Amino acid sequence: MGHEQLRLKNQLCFPLYASAKEVVRQYTPFLEKLNLTYTQYLAMLVLWEHQSMNVKTLGAYLYLDSGTLTPLLKKLEQRGFIRRIRSDADERNVLVQLTQTGIELEDTAADIPLAMRDCLPLTDAEAATLYQLLYKVLAADNH
Numbered sequence: 001m002g003h004e005q006l007r008l009k010n011q012l013c014f015p016l017y018a019s020a021k022e023v024v025r026q027y028t029p030f031l032e033k034l035n036l037t038y039t040q041y042l043a044m045l046v047l048w049e050h051q052s053m054n055v056k057t058l059g060a061y062l063y064l065d066s067g068t069l070t071p072l073l074k075k076l077e078q079r080g081f082i083r084r085i086r087s088d089a090d091e092r093n094v095l096v097q098l099t100q101t102g103i104e105l106e107d108t109a110a111d112i113p114l115a116m117r118d119c120l121p122l123t124d125a126e127a128a129t130l131y132q133l134l135y136k137v138l139a140a141d142n143h
Contacts (some may be wrong), residue, residue: 030112030116037072039062040072043062046058047102048103050095052095055073079101133142
């Protein structure tokens with residue numbers, strides 16, 4: 001009974017969703033040592049690369065809206081990893097900068113990508129293909 005197109009096994013969204021949850025679960029023990037959630041870690045990755053940027057640009061990098069990003073940044077600021085500075089010219093424009101503590105955290109996090117690579121049952125070629133395909137999906141969303 002039912003429609004074949006509605007079976008869970010026929011949904012592309014399900015393995016994407018379940019895999020994303022599994023990857024986040026695998027990251028958790030590494031990130032707990034840094035006192036970061038997965039989403040906070042992603043924000044720190046962008047900031048380690050760029051040192052500082054406005055909140056809107058950071059949100060665009062992470063595909064997050066300000067309603068999700070603001071509490072995340074508040075927590076990072078409370079932990080001393082970042083500072084938020086309002087623009088004198090336009091109070092709506094908030095710049096996010098790494099603190100010295102945030103900069104130093106990068107060295108502690110440096111081994112996480114390699115450790116995570118060992119957690120995924122993919123060859124380097126498979127991982128590269130998956131990476132390309134996932135970014136193709138993201139590009140289709142016109143971000």
